[in-house]
Amino acid sequence: MPFFLTKAAFQSLLLCSLVAALERSARLTVRSDFEAGSIGRIEYVGPRHLRCEVKGEVDQDKRNRQASWYYFEVQGAAGHEITIELTDLLGEYNYRPGNLAINGATRPFISYDRQTWTALPDGAVEWDEGTHRLRVRFTPVRSPVWIAHLPPYTTHHLSRLLSWVRRHSSAEVTEVGKSASGRSLWLITVTSNRKPTADKRVVWIMARQHAWESGTSWVVDGAVRFLLRDDPVAVRLRDRFIFKLFPMADPDGVVRGGVRFNVYGYDLNRHWDAVDPERMPEVAALRTAVLKWVDGGSRLDLFLSLHNTNSDYLKGPLTAAGPAYRQLVNRFADLLAKNTFFAGGAPRDWQPGEVVVGRMDACQGLFHERRIPTLLLELNVQTNVRLGRPPHIEDYQRFGEQMVVALTQAVDPN
Secondary structure, eight states, X not given: OOOOOOHHHHHHHHHHHHHHHHHHHTOOEEEOOSTTOBOOOEEEEETTEEEEEOOOBOOTTSOOOBOOOOEEEEESOTTSOEXXXXXXXXXXXXXXXXXXXXXXXXXXXXXXXXXXXXXXXXXXXXXXXXXXXXXXXXXXXXXXXXXXXXXXXXXXXXXXXXXXXXXXXXXXXXXXXEOTTSOEEEEEEEOOSSSOGGGOEEEEEEOOSSTTOHHHHHHHHHHHHHHTSOOHHHHHHHHHEXXXXXXXXXXXXXXXXXXXXXXXXXXXXXXXXXXXXXXXXXXXXXXHHHHHHHHTTOOOSEEEEEEEESSOEXXXXXXXXXXXXXXXXXXXXXXXXXXSSOOOOSOEEOOTTOSOTTOOOHHHHHHHHHOXXXXXXXXXXXXXXXXXXXXXXXXXXXXXXXXXXXXXXXHOOX
16 A cells, blocks of 8 residues: 655654754764873763763773873864763772762863863863763854863973973983883973082972873973073073973873873882883883982982872971971972962871882882982862962963972072
């Protein structure tokens, strides 16, 4: 028996087909196949509603999963409100389950050109405590739009910085080793040639042991650019100090959009007392550069290790290193509180049982090995109470400038 459609049924079917076609054409597309890009499985809940798993990484023991980095591009969203749910966020830290590096206080950053990055406002973010999901709603004004946990700082940014540094007579760029994948590990030295080296104080600064902590690279970027300016303060500091800076300790992780482990699964801020050049060439190279400096008879007034987390604080061997070290650290903390957005309060001392043999971090390992005065500086990536928002690129760079001034005043208050 022949099948006939009424005119109304035909029109209804045609309308449904058109709507379906429009929905397909309006469907968002996602990609992360670029340096530092990372996102896991994508579920299309609706035409403008994505559910995105954050990849995360585990260590050499298949433990300590960290889900603290995402960076991806969304196309087809211009002028339309989109919803993005970030899922699979639960992790583990130092063998303690329950870690949530991304949580209700996280404010993702967006960019339309991958140069200017802006944190989304509080009203764009909703946290589901029951499912541990971060739901983001906003309306991109252009397409594509890039979304990241923090403003990315890639090896391309570093290459531009190094090219600029090499043009200055007061700076030197040295390769101290190779990463597990064969990428260069760089050391930047800044000082003037007008004063004898023996008369100068010396500070070392290390950034980006963990790939996701891009804020630390922006801090060092700002510090280096300030130190090489013609500014009278910078000129005076170059005359009085030697600055040694590691701008990126984990280039492999940065390139692949990693978190905090090298390609063999080793945390580059652990194992500084159990060096394995085969599986942890990054730790071996950085550690050797520092020890070679002090073993050659050169002074080292303070080694500062920069990190990002969800709070500001300073931590060091306040008791073990003695009164002079404690006074230096207290001066530094006071200067940061006075002149920067740092809101970390009083410095923290190492606690009994915190230093674990075989898993010492850089500060612990260098202090244990040679009694080098070391200090950990953590910068909050969530809303800063003084800024009223998460720090942006310009904030980190400005902090780098203010930080090195404060550091020199703390080391040499006269």
